[in-house]
Amino acid sequence: MKIKNVGIAICAGMMVAALGLAGCSGGSSSAASSSSAAETTEEIMLVNPGKLTIAASLDFPPFENLEGEEAVGFEVDLMKALAEKMGVEAEYLPSTKFDTIIPMITAGGKADVGVSGFTVTEDRKKEIDFTEVIMDSNQGIVVMKDSGYTNVDQLAGKKIGAQSGTTGYDWAVENIEGAEVIPFDEMTAVFAALQSGQIDAIASDLPVVQYYVKNAYTDMEIIEEIPTGEQYAIVVSKDNPALTQALNDAIVEVKADGTYDEIYEKWFGVTAE
Ligand code: ARG
Numbered sequence: 001m002k003i004k005n006v007g008i009a010i011c012a013g014m015m016v017a018a019l020g021l022a023g024c025s026g027g028s029s030s031a032a033s034s035s036s037a038a039e040t041t042e043e044i045m046l047v048n049p050g051k052l053t054i055a056a057s058l059d060f061p062p063f064e065n066l067e068g069e070e071a072v073g074f075e076v077d078l079m080k081a082l083a084e085k086m087g088v089e090a091e092y093l094p095s096t097k098f099d100t101i102i103p104m105i106t107a108g109g110k111a112d113v114g115v116s117g118f119t120v121t122e123d124r125k126k127e128i129d130f131t132e133v134i135m136d137s138n139q140g141i142v143v144m145k146d147s148g149y150t151n152v153d154q155l156a157g158k159k160i161g162a163q164s165g166t167t168g169y170d171w172a173v174e175n176i177e178g179a180e181v182i183p184f185d186e187m188t189a190v191f192a193a194l195q196s197g198q199i200d201a202i203a204s205d206l207p208v209v210q211y212y213v214k215n216a217y218t219d220m221e222i223i224e225e226i227p228t229g230e231q232y233a234i235v236v237s238k239d240n241p242a243l244t245q246a247l248n249d250a251i252v253e254v255k256a257d258g259t260y261d262e263i264y265e266k267w268f269g270v271t272a273e
Pocket of ligand 1: 056057058059060064098116117118119120163165166167168187205230
C-alpha cells in the first residue's frame with residue numbers, strides 16, 4: 001500500500017519559472033511516467049509537509065556520516081542547500097541500512113529521497129528515478145598494510161568484504177576470480193572484519209576508503225584504484241517525477257551560484273572539476 005501525504009504541494013513550476021520553463025498551473029498529468037520537463041505541472045509529494053525527508057546509510061564519510069546524533073557530510077550539506085532552494089527543510093531519518101533504501105523509496109510513505117552515494121546503474125533505474133549527477137566516483141581495494149598484497153590479482157580466491165547491495169560488492173563478484181565476496185550491513189563492519197582477519201580485502205568507493213584509511217584505519221592501505229567511472233545521484237520514487245524535476249532544477253541552481261563549489265571545497269579541500 002502506498003501512503004502519500006500530499007499535505008503540502010509545492011508547485012514545481014515555481015522554480016522552473018525562474019529558468020523560463022513551464023509555469024505552475026493545471027496540475028493534471030495525463031502524460032506518462034518518465035521525468036521530463038513536460039511534467040513540471042505535477043505536484044511534488046512529500047511524506048512530511050514542508051520537509052524533504054531523507055533516507056541515508058550514515059556510514060559513508062565524507063558523503064554522509066554520523067557526528068553524535070547528527071548527519072554530516074558533503075551530501076548532507078548539498079541536500080540542505082537543495083532543500084533551501086526548494087523552500088523546504090532537509091530532514092534525515094536515523095541511519096538506514098543501505099540495501100533497504102531503494103525498497104523504502106519504492107514503497108513510499110517513509111522518505112522522499114535516498115541519498116547515500118548512490119551510483120547510477122541501469123538496474124536501479126528500473127526501480128527508481130535518479131536526479132542529475134551530483135558526484136563522480138571510482139572503486140578502491142583496501143588491505144592490511146602488513147598483508148603483503150600489492151595488487152588485485154593476488155586476491156583471486158580470497159575473501160573480499162563489501163557493503164551489501166553496493167557496486168563494490170558487484171565489482172568484486174565480477175572481477176576477482178574465485179573470490180568469496182562477503183556482504184556486510186555497515187561500512188564500519190567491513191573495516192572491522194578486515195582488521196580482525198575475517199576477510200583479506202575490501203572493495204568499496206574510492207573517496208570513502210580513502211577517508212577511512214586516512215582518518216581511522218591507518219594500519220590499512222589502498223592497493224588499487226579502479227576507474228569504474230561511477231556517478232552518484234539522488235534516488236527518487238518513479239511516482240514523484242515533480243520532485244525529481246524540482247531537485248534537478250535546484251542542482252542547476254546550486255551549481256550556477258557557487259554553492260556546490262563551496263560545499264565541494266569544504267569536504268574535499270579542492271575545487272570541483
Ligand atoms: N556507490 C555505491 C553504490 O551505489 C556504494 C554506496 C554506499 N553508500 C553508503 N552510504 N554506505 O552501490
